[in-house]
Amino acid sequence: MGDLAVSLAAALRDGTSVDELARELRDVLDDESRAEMIARTEVARAQSQASLDTYGRADVRRVEWLTSPGNVCMQCEANADQGPISTRQVFTGGVDSPPQHPNCRCALMPVLDVSFE
Structure with a gap:
């Protein structure tokens, strides 16, 4: 494993x-x-x-792609336009969650299936 991979793994593990x-x-x-x-x-x-791991443990079954305000690329816009999808699916961009590309500012939002009676 190269220096870059080692640095990334350690930083992500340690919450850097x-x-x-x-x-x-x-x-x-x-x-x-x-x-x-x-x-x-x-x-x-x-x-x-x-x-995604947290949503799975909380029995969330659907998620939605949220774009960040401002300049949004066509692929991220297409992912958002897809609307809620199953956590077992991928978005039109071929990924199950952001980032779609380097410097992507999008986020994933759980879709809660609850009714208020």
Whole structure:
């Protein structure tokens, strides 16, 4: 496993912040903007997977793709336009949760099937 993979694995395991991870990756990559992009993307990936795990334990069966305000790419917009899907499905972009691409700012939201009587 290379230095980059080792740094990522350790940071995600230890709950390192995006800023701290970016600083660590700068030493490995010697490229500040690339280090920040990788840090943001991999932390977002870990957060999304943790959310899916939590939703599974809470018996959440459907999720919805939420885009961040502002400039949204066509693929993320298509994922959001798909509406709620089963947690066993993938979105039109071929992923089960954000990030769809590097620097993706989207999030996953549980769809709760509850009725208030």
